[in-house]
Amino acid sequence: MEPILNHSPEKHQGQRLWLLAGTGEGPLLATRLLQRGWRVRVSVVSANAAAAYRSLAAGRMGAALEVVVGALAGPAAITAALEQACQQADPFAALIDATHPFALRISRDLATVCAGRGVPLLRLGRALQPAGDATVLADLEGLQGCALAGRSVLLALGARQLAAAVTSSPGAHHHARVLPAPAALQQALAAGLKPARIAPLRPSRDFAVEAALVRRWGISAIVCRQSGGPVEAGWRQVSQRCGCQLLLLARPAEPHAVVPLSEPLLLATLERLVAEG
Structure with missing residues (x-):
């Protein structure tokens, strides 16, 4: 106690x-x-x-x-x-x-x-939440073993990690949620994402916007960080609600x-x- x-x-x-x-x-x-x-x-x-x-x-x-x-x-x-x-x-x-x-x-x-x-x-x-139904990846190279080719994948990572995520998941149809900041948009475009597949928005309180985005884009896998707190919890809810695979990048030491x-x-x-x- x-x-x-x-x-x-x-x-x-x-x-x-x-x-x-x-x-x-x-x-x-x-x-x-x-x-x-x-x-x-x-x-x-x-x-x-x-x-x-x-x-x-x-x-x-x-x-x-x-x-x-x-x-x-x-x-x-x-x-x-x-x-x-x-x-x-x-x-x-x-x-x-x-x-x-x-x-x-x-x-x-x-x-x-x-x-x-x-x-x-x-x-x-x-607090570090139990993995549950999510798959925890030691690093982004782990995406190579997740059979993502041909699937619509939502990258909800820090903008700096988008390029590595795209490189590690060849053949996937990449989409991204990034913060509405010029640097984040530039990094998303530099990673090769198409403008129509980039959503610049801040996390919503109940993640209803994110769930709608997942449904609109036909997302079958979500990649986010094992950051804990309300953001990770929100993506867990979206993945369960929309029937998506959830891939968590492991929290660093x-x-x-x-x-x-x-x-x-x-x-x-x-x-x-x-x-x-």
Whole structure:
């Protein structure tokens, strides 16, 4: 059983955390931290992601929230931000990595920098669901053994992985759901997908749009990532509802010495770090 926290909003007054997150668990976790009296900097990669924090920034706790937009350019950028915070006499008590499970580069960079500087790093994890009726692939080359030639296949992966998925499934009729961003569309086209087979849209709340797309295109197999959370759950529902084969790209391992924590355990660990500090 995970611990139940007793906290006071005044307990962490003046202490600051750096949360790197997206639009999934990020806004809720930021809310939990603010409620506990932390000041929070949130780093997101795009203005669209920042919009998910707009109502929180405008609320009664907004003065304690800072939202920064832009990808961090490697370990040097992370180090520079930590040094700047120290120079301003406003250091971060800890960093929280709540980025996507497949965002390998930023997670590795955070682990490297924090280990080198002795800064506490906490990783928010997502529960790994049992495979069930899905087929879990160790890598995209595993598509070669899935008999996809001649079938209509929906690729619901990160845009950067589309080219590898197309190459590993020759003869399939490829379709893709990508985020509505210029870079994602460019990568889909560069992977060889036809414009009429690309759907630029964000995940819908109940995945009804995705189910309609699957039916319209006559999809028989869906390829997505074993990312956990509502997106994977949504594709599982669509595959069951529409009678599609579901192929999951296995979640990558976390960086060395990084242990994913559930939200309650992460919050409890923060409390303990402060108490010990």
